[in-house]
Amino acid sequence: MATAASHCLLRLYEERHELEDYQSGVPRWCTGCGDNAILAAVQRLCRDEQLRPEKTVFISGIGCSSRFPHYMKTYGFHGIHGRALPVAEGVRMARKDLHVFVNTGDGDCCSIGAAHWVHAIRYNMNMTVFLHDNQIYGLTKMQASPTSPRGLRSNTTPRGSFLEAMQPLTVTLGVQNVSFVAQAVDWIPELLYDIVSAAYRHRGFSFIRIVQRCPEWLPSLFEPWLHDPERVRLLHHEDGIQVSPALARVYRNQEHHNPVDIDRAREIASCIDPIPVGILYRNPQVPCYEDLRATDHLRTTEFIKNGLEAEFDKFTVWPSA
Amino acid sequence: MSQSETVTPTAIAGARRPRANKTVTEIPQHVVEIISDSGEGAQRCGQSLGAVAARMGNGVWTVEIIPAEIRPPARSVAGASGNRIRLGARKVTNGGDETDLAVAFNEQVLLGRVRAGELKPGATILLESKWRDETDPRITSAYAETFEQLEAAGYRVIEIAMERECKKVVPDARKGKNMFALGMLCSIYSLDVELAEEQIGLTFRKKSREIIDSNIALLHAGYTWAEAHLDFKYQIPAAPAKEAQIVVNGNTALALGVLASGMEICAMYPITPATSASHYLADVFEKVGGVVHQAEDEIAACAFAIGASYAGKCTVTITSGPGYSLKQEAIGLAVMAEIPLVVVNVQRGGPSTGQPTKVEQGDLLTTMFGSHGDAPKVVLAASTVEDCFYSVITARKIAETFNMVVVVLTDASLATAQTPFPRPVFNEAWVAPPVDQSPVPPGTRPYDWDPDTGIARRVIPGQPGGMHTITGLAHDRDSHVAYDPDINEEGLRARSLKLAALQKTLKQPTVFGDESGELLLVGWGSTRGAIEEAVERMRAEGRKVSSLHLRFLQPLPPGINDIMNRFGKVMTIETNWSDRPEDQIIDEHNRRYSALAMLLRARYLVDVDCWTQVRGAPIKPGTICQVIRERMDG
Numbered sequence A: 001m002a003t004a005a006s007h008c009l010l011r012l013y014e015e016r017h018e019l020e021d022y023q024s025g026v027p028r029w030c031t032g033c034g035d036n037a038i039l040a041a042v043q044r045l046c047r048d049e050q051l052r053p054e055k056t057v058f059i060s061g062i063g064c065s066s067r068f069p070h071y072m073k074t075y076g077f078h079g080i081h082g083r084a085l086p087v088a089e090g091v092r093m094a095r096k097d098l099h100v101f102v103n104t105g106d107g108d109c110c111s112i113g114a115a116h117w118v119h120a121i122r123y124n125m126n127m128t129v130f131l132h133d134n135q136i137y138g139l140t141k142m143q144a145s146p147t148s149p150r151g152l153r154s155n156t157t158p159r160g161s162f163l164e165a166m167q168p169l170t171v172t173l174g175v176q177n178v179s180f181v182a183q184a185v186d187w188i189p190e191l192l193y194d195i196v197s198a199a200y201r202h203r204g205f206s207f208i209r210i211v212q213r214c215p216e217w218l219p220s221l222f223e224p225w226l227h228d229p230e231r232v233r234l235l236h237h238e239d240g241i242q243v244s245p246a247l248a249r250v251y252r253n254q255e256h257h258n259p260v261d262i263d264r265a266r267e268i269a270s271c272i273d274p275i276p277v278g279i280l281y282r283n284p285q286v287p288c289y290e291d292l293r294a295t296d297h298l299r300t301t302e303f304i305k306n307g308l309e310a311e312f313d314k315f316t317v318w319p320s321a
Numbered sequence B: 001m002s003q004s005e006t007v008t009p010t011a012i013a014g015a016r017r018p019r020a021n022k023t024v025t026e027i028p029q030h031v032v033e034i035i036s037d038s039g040e041g042a043q044r045c046g047q048s049l050g051a052v053a054a055r056m057g058n059g060v061w062t063v064e065i066i067p068a069e070i071r072p073p074a075r076s077v078a079g080a081s082g083n084r085i086r087l088g089a090r091k092v093t094n095g096g097d098e099t100d101l102a103v104a105f106n107e108q109v110l111l112g113r114v115r116a117g118e119l120k121p122g123a124t125i126l127l128e129s130k131w132r133d134e135t136d137p138r139i140t141s142a143y144a145e146t147f148e149q150l151e152a153a154g155y156r157v158i159e160i161a162m163e164r165e166c167k168k169v170v171p172d173a174r175k176g177k178n179m180f181a182l183g184m185l186c187s188i189y190s191l192d193v194e195l196a197e198e199q200i201g202l203t204f205r206k207k208s209r210e211i212i213d214s215n216i217a218l219l220h221a222g223y224t225w226a227e228a229h230l231d232f233k234y235q236i237p238a239a240p241a242k243e244a245q246i247v248v249n250g251n252t253a254l255a256l257g258v259l260a261s262g263m264e265i266c267a268m269y270p271i272t273p274a275t276s277a278s279h280y281l282a283d284v285f286e287k288v289g290g291v292v293h294q295a296e297d298e299i300a301a302c303a304f305a306i307g308a309s310y311a312g313k314c315t316v317t318i319t320s321g322p323g324y325s326l327k328q329e330a331i332g333l334a335v336m337a338e339i340p341l342v343v344v345n346v347q348r349g350g351p352s353t354g355q356p357t358k359v360e361q362g363d364l365l366t367t368m369f370g371s372h373g374d375a376p377k378v379v380l381a382a383s384t385v386e387d388c389f390y391s392v393i394t395a396r397k398i399a400e401t402f403n404m405v406v407v408v409l410t411d412a413s414l415a416t417a418q419t420p421f422p423r424p425v426f427n428e429a430w431v432a433p434p435v436d437q438s439p440v441p442p443g444t445r446p447y448d449w450d451p452d453t454g455i456a457r458r459v460i461p462g463q464p465g466g467m468h469t470i471t472g473l474a475h476d477r478d479s480h481v482a483y484d485p486d487i488n489e490e491g492l493r494a495r496s497l498k499l500a501a502l503q504k505t506l507k508q509p510t511v512f513g514d515e516s517g518e519l520l521l522v523g524w525g526s527t528r529g530a531i532e533e534a535v536e537r538m539r540a541e542g543r544k545v546s547s548l549h550l551r552f553l554q555p556l557p558p559g560i561n562d563i564m565n566r567f568g569k570v571m572t573i574e575t576n577w578s579d580r581p582e583d584q585i586i587d588e589h590n591r592r593y594s595a596l597a598m599l600l601r602a603r604y605l606v607d608v609d610c611w612t613q614v615r616g617a618p619i620k621p622g623t624i625c626q627v628i629r630e631r632m633d634g
C-alpha cells in the first residue's frame, strides 16, 4: 500500500506543470507588441489551472496574433485566415475532453471571419476566444481593419480611413446566445490575467476583446490611454473582477457592474473612451451546442453495425421464399 | 383488411380477376414515365411501381423528373414532375433511351417532355382527358390543340377520364389519381397487385388506415379499368433475386456509406443536389451516435470537418459545385497539414449556379487541381448507386491511411437514380478505428515522412508527448514553419509521393468487352451503365468496341496505357464540355478537350478523342451507339 501511495505522489509530483512546460520557442513578435503580454497571461493561466499540455489546443487563423499557438507547448493549429472558429468548433464537437482556445486578430475575426464569429456566438461551444485587437492588419503591413478608428492613415487609406470603427463588443453582445463577453487591455497585466482566467472558467463561448498595442505600425495610437488612467474604466463586481487596492489607487475610474445585466453591458460596450475593462456579460445558463448535439451512445462497432442493419432493413427487398 | 366505405366490392373483385382474353406481349425492357404538376403524387406512383417491379425480380432504374421551380404554375410546359422508370428483364444499369409509355395528368407537362425529345417516336401516352370538359375555353382549346399535335406526330394517345374514374371510388380524386395510375401500370406490365397493395401499406405507413384503404381502392380501380379498357398488356420476364437487395438512390447510398465508414461527424451547408444525402443522414445519423452539423456556409463546414478530423475523428463534408469552390482554400490546408478528410461533391451543372438539379461532370479538373499551389489529393468517382455506398467507405480508409484529402465525385443523376443492389454485408474493417490516445514515443516527429512513400504517422491531440502546432505554412518534420528551400521541397515531395504510394496499391481496371479492338470508350462516373450497354449492343452487331471505366481518377490506376495501346482509337464519353471540331474556329491547336480526355492525353501521350454532351440529362445508350457507329464508320 505504502508503495502504491508514494507512487501516486510521485506521479502527481511529476505531473505538476511549470511555466516552462507551456513555453515553446522564442516569440517572434516585435518588441513591445501586446501579443507578448497576452502570451504571458495565458501561459500563467495554463500553469495555474494545471492544464495538461496534451489535452490543450490553441487554434488560430492568420496574422501576427495567429502565430500564438507556435509559442505554446500544447497542441496547436495555425490554420487559414478567418477560419479559426469553425476549426475550433470541429475540434470541440469531436473531442469534449480537450481544452480549446482560439487566437484571432481583428482582421481575422471581424473581417474575413465575421460570419463565423457571429455564428460561433450562437453555437456557444465551450472555448476561450482571444480577439487580439490592434486595430490594424499587422502581418500584411499596416492596412486598415474594421476596428481601425475613422481617419486612420494606413497603406490602403493613405488619406485616412473612411468608416467608423466596428465595435466588437457591441456586435458580440447583439447576437443571440451570447454567454461571456469581456474586455482587457494588454498594458494592465494583472487584470488581463484575471479576465483570461474568468473567461477560461466560464463554460461556453468566452469572448475577450483585448486591446492590443502594435508599436510597429501604430506606435502612438494608445498613448493617450496609457498616460491617463482616467481613460480606462474598470468594471468590478463580486461576481466579476475584483480590483486590488494597488490597482484601484491608479485606476480610479471604476464602475460596479453586475455581469448579468445585459442592458448595461450593451451600454458599456458602446463606450470607446474611456475604455471599459472587465467582464461585461456572463450567463452560464446558455446551453452549449456540443451538449445539445451530444448522444449518449458508446460508438462500438457492434452499435454502428446494428444501426446500419436497421437502416438496410428499411430499404431491403428480400428474396421471395 | 378493414375496408372503408369508399371501397367498392366490384373494384376488389375485378382486380383479383385479370381478363383472360388479352394477349400478353413479352418484352425485354420498357421505359415508362408518370408526369404531373408537382404535388399530384406522380413521384410516389413511380417509386411504388419501381419498388413492386424490383420485388418481382425485374431490373429497375428510377429517375426523378424534377421541375426547376419549387412550385411551378399548374399545367406549365416546364413544370413536369414525376418519375421515369426503366424496367428490364435483366439488371438495369441506366435510364435507357427515350420513353416508351407515358402517363400524364395534363397535356402541358407532357408537351414539355415531348419538346425535350424524351419520348420515343410512336410512344404510347395515357392522358387524363378531363381538360376537354373544363369551363375555361383556354384550357379546352390548349388541350384539344396539343392532343391533335401529338396524334399528328404519331404518338398513340389514349385519353382516360382518370379523375372521373377515381371519383367513383373516393371523394377527392385529385390526390389519389397517382394510385389509380399505379393500378393501370400494374395491369399493363402484369405486376402483382398484392405486392402493390403491400407497397401502398409501406408508403403510407405513417398515415391512417383509412388513407391506406382508399389508396388501395384506387389501385384496384386503376387496375380494373386498364384490364377492361386497354387492348395491350406486357410482360417483362423477371428473375426473382436470390439474395436480399436494397433499393435506394445514390444520395441515400452515400449517406449509408457514411454510417458504414464509422465516421461520426458530417459538416455541410445545404446545396442541390447534395442536400437529400444530408437530409437522410440528419434523420438517422444520431441513431449510431453521429452528428450532422449544418454550418453557416461551406467554408465553415469544411473548416469544421477539418477541425474534427484533426482532433482524431475523420469527418466528411458533403456538397456540390458552388460549395466545393468555397471549400477549396480549406481543402488546401488539409492537404498541407496532412489532415485526413472526405469531401463528397455531388456534381451539378456549372459554372456558377448553373443547372442545380441537372447532371454534369464538370468538376473533375477542379477537384484534382483545385486549391492553389501543388495540392495533391485523391479523387475517386462513383459510377453506380452501389458504388456511392462503397466509395465513402474506401475514401475514409484512404484518407486515414495516407493522411490525405479524398474527394468522392458523384452527380445529380446518381443522386436521384434509384436501383437495387445486393444488400451489403457488414465488415468490421469498414469502421474507423478508435482515436489513438497512446503516448507518443520520445523522439517522434509530427511529420516523419517515410523516405519512400511520404507517409508520416499522425499524432492526435490528447496523445501525451506529441504536442506540436500544425500549420498551413511550409514546415519541416517538426511542424516548424520553415522557408528553407530544401525543406520546402522535402514537404512537397512527401505530399506528392503519397499519391504514388496509393497508386501502387491499385489494380489495373478491367476492360468491358474484348481486351483489344478497333475502338475503346473511356468513361468515369455515372455514364458507366449507358456506355457499357451501348458497347454491348454494338458488339452484338459485330463491332470491335470495348470500354474502360475509371473509378480512381487521381491517382490513375496502373495499366491504362497498355489497354489503350491495344485499340485503334480511344475516345472518352463524358458529360462535360468539349469544343466541337465542326465549329469553324476550332482546330487541333485550340480545341478544348473534355476533362478525362485531357488527362489521358497529358499523361500517356496518346491521341485520345472525346465525345461529350452537356444537355442536363444522362447520356442515353442509344446516343452512344450512334456515336460509336459514326466514329467507326466515319
Ligand SMILES: Cc1ncc(C[n+]2csc(CCOP(=O)(O)OP(=O)(O)O)c2C)c(N)n1
Pocket (backbone or CB within 6 Å): A062, A063, A064, A065, A066, A081, A104, A105, A106, A107, A108, A109, A132, A134, A136, A137, A138, A139, A140, A145
Ligand atoms: C484568404 C486570405 N486573404 C488574405 C490573406 C492575407 N492576410 C494575412 S493576415 C491578414 C490580416 C491580418 O490582420 P489581423 O487579423 O488583424 O491580424 P494581426 O496581424 O493584426 O495580428 C491578411 C489580410 C490571407 N492570408 N489569406
Ligand code: SF4
Pocket (backbone or CB within 6 Å): A028, A029, A030, A032, A033, A034, A035, A064, A065, A134, A138, A139, A213, A214, A215, A216, A217
Ligand atoms: S507588427 Fe504589430 S502586431 Fe505584428 S508583431 Fe509587430 S507589433 Fe505585434
Ligand SMILES: [Mg+2]
Pocket (backbone or CB within 6 Å): A063, A105, A106, A107, A132, A133, A134, A135, A136, A137, A138, A145
Ligand atoms: Mg490586427
